[in-house]
Amino acid sequence: MSKSWRDITIGPDASVHQAWEAIDRGAMQIALVVDHTGHLIGTVTDGDIRRAVLRGKSLDIGITEVMNANPTTGLAEETHDSWQRTMHRHSLRHLPILDTQGCVVDLVQYSMPLEPERSTPVVIMAGGLGTRLRPLTENTPKPMIPVGPKPVLETIIENFADQGFVNIYLCLNYKGEMIREHFGDGRRLGVHITYLHEDRRLGTAGALSLLPTRPTEPVIVMNGDLLTKVDFVRLLDFHGRQGFVATMAMREHQQQVPYGVLKLGDGYVVQELVEKPVERYYVNAGIYILNPETLHLVPDQKFYDMPTLFNALMTNGRKVGGFPLRDYWVDIGRMEDLERASAEFAEMFG
Numbered sequence: 001m002s003k004s005w006r007d008i009t010i011g012p013d014a015s016v017h018q019a020w021e022a023i024d025r026g027a028m029q030i031a032l033v034v035d036h037t038g039h040l041i042g043t044v045t046d047g048d049i050r051r052a053v054l055r056g057k058s059l060d061i062g063i064t065e066v067m068n069a070n071p072t073t074g075l076a077e078e079t080h081d082s083w084q085r086t087m088h089r090h091s092l093r094h095l096p097i098l099d100t101q102g103c104v105v106d107l108v109q110y111s112m113p114l115e116p117e118r119s120t121p122v123v124i125m126a127g128g129l130g131t132r133l134r135p136l137t138e139n140t141p142k143p144m145i146p147v148g149p150k151p152v153l154e155t156i157i158e159n160f161a162d163q164g165f166v167n168i169y170l171c172l173n174y175k176g177e178m179i180r181e182h183f184g185d186g187r188r189l190g191v192h193i194t195y196l197h198e199d200r201r202l203g204t205a206g207a208l209s210l211l212p213t214r215p216t217e218p219v220i221v222m223n224g225d226l227l228t229k230v231d232f233v234r235l236l237d238f239h240g241r242q243g244f245v246a247t248m249a250m251r252e253h254q255q256q257v258p259y260g261v262l263k264l265g266d267g268y269v270v271q272e273l274v275e276k277p278v279e280r281y282y283v284n285a286g287i288y289i290l291n292p293e294t295l296h297l298v299p300d301q302k303f304y305d306m307p308t309l310f311n312a313l314m315t316n317g318r319k320v321g322g323f324p325l326r327d328y329w330v331d332i333g334r335m336e337d338l339e340r341a342s343a344e345f346a347e348m349f350g
Contacts, residue, residue, distance in 0.1 A: 005096075005107035009034050012041050016052065016066055017059040019044050028107070030094050033067050038103035040096055042067035073098050073326045076105050077242065082234045083108050089231055090327070102252065102280075102324075118164040120236060121215050125207060126153055126224035127173030127198050132334050141175040143224040144182065145338065148345030152332055153179065153224050154189070155349060161190045163233055165220070171207040173198040199301075204286075206304035208295055215292045221306075223286035227341045228329040229348060230287060235323055239289040244321040246294050246313055248306070249287035251325050255279050285325050294318070 008026035010019055012033055022031040023046050033042040044067040052066045053059070072090045074083040074097045087095050087110040097106040130142030137145070143153035157168060168191045172179055176197060186193030196210040204223065218239060220232055230249065239247040256278045263272040288306060297312050298304055313320050328348050330341045 004028075005032065005104065008032055008107075009104065010063065011035070012062075012064055014063045015060050016049055016057070016063055019063045019066070020046075020049055020059065023049070028094060028109075030107075032096055032104055032107070033063055034104055037101075040071070040073065040098060040102060040104050042069040043071040043096065044068065071096065071326065074108065075238065075324070076100075078234065078238055079241070080108070082231075082237050084111060085234055086231050086327075089229065098324075116164055117166055118233070119167060120165055120217060120220060121167050121169060121211075122160055122165050122220045122222070122232075123169045123171065123196075123208060123211070124153070124156060124222050124224045125171050125204055126179055127171050127176065127201065127207070128223075128225060129174050130225070130333075133332075133338065136338075139175075141178055142332070144175075144178055145332070147227055147332065147338065147341045148349060151182065152227055152341075154183075155227060156222070156224065157183070157186070157189050157191060157193075159229070160232065163231070165232060166191045168193045169196055169211065170194075170224075171196045171198060171202075171210070173201055201303065202301065203303045203305040203308075205298055205306045205309045206302055208290075208298050209300045209302075209304075211295075214295065217292065219290045219292070219295075221288040221290060223331075225332045226286055226329065227332060227345075228287075228325075229327045230325060230329065231327065235287070236289060238323050239321070242321050243319060244289070245291045245318045246310060246320045247289040248310060248320070248322050249285040249325050250282040250322045251285045251329060253281045253283045255281070282322060282324065285329060286331065287325075 004026060008022050008031045010022050010031055010033055019031045029046045031044050034040055044063055048066050074086055074095045076097055076099050083095050093110050095108050096104050099105050126143040128142050130137035133142055144151040168186060170193055172195055180195055183193055196207055198207055256276055260273055260275045261277050262270050265271045294313060297309060310320055330337055332338050332341055
């Protein structure tokens with residue numbers, strides 16, 4: 001682990017010139033942009049600055065105009081191998097490590113990991129109607145809509161195959177025959193595909209009752225309309241190390257309040273006035289890890305969604321957790337999301 005990562009931290013009000021000085025000082029080709037609490041706001045590399053200069057940008061502009069505001073990161077609770085996998089998958093030389101508050105605690109450097117074949121079952125929910133993407137989905141199921149040169153579902157399956165996951169279950173409903181005809185048994189992609197057909201819509205968890213046998217190891221469940229570079233091995237390892245029976249991947253969502261916000265005490269005494277604060281929330285990212293024993297709560301062939309399952313587990317006193325994703329992730333549920341994913345595909349998956 002790095003012993004000098006604090007030397008390369010700068011504030012969001014720093015200039016590009018100050019960032020360059022920090023990069024030179026740290027001799028790691030990267031600087032970390034953090035706020036006054038240590039929360040990671042972004043990263044900037046020597047390459048980012050060089051490209052900005054080539055575009056005619058001044059060294060006196062603010063670093064927020066140049067930095068990567070959504071960098072890939074690791075978690076303090078993860079292993080060194082998980083960090084290395086993340087860097088390998090994203091072609092990174094360095095990885096900021098964050099605590100549960102999103103604050104930087106370390107910076108690690110890259111060395112190469114290997115990928116074994118894994119028996120973990122992967123269930124992909126591919127039966128959605130895609131009503132918000134009409135008219136595109138009038139004749140095509142949403143997971144088969146092209147993003148880049150191929151259907152989004154094909155990119156999802158290839159991502160799993162690249163990470164060694166070969167046991168794929170596809171839950172089908174709307175125009176499922178088109179999906180079955182395209183993928184066949186999965187051999188072309190280096191996986192084995194089993195199809196689970198919903199006679200009626202069963203929700204994001206109900207289709208798990210269609211599995212032919214009860215799994216003996218944790219199951220990965222994912223919505224079939226997500227374009228992402230999530231490291232599923234890292235997620236699975238985190239789930240096991242934290243001792244959760246169920247883990248929900250989550251994304252940080254930021255929302256700026258457009259007004260000054262008052263914090264009040266007794267008698268309406270104003271204790272603090274914060275001008276246009278940024279609120280941060282974690283939202284469901286549509287990717288889950290479930291231990292086999294959780295599946296007995298899923299009713300047989302009845303509508304049942306993941307939030308209901310997670311709430312039932314918590315009501316029963318079971319330990320469930322969240323895994324914060326900072327990898328590339330787009331939910332292709334709206335036309336503007338599809339357009340964004342199509343524009344970014346070549347850069348992220350080319």
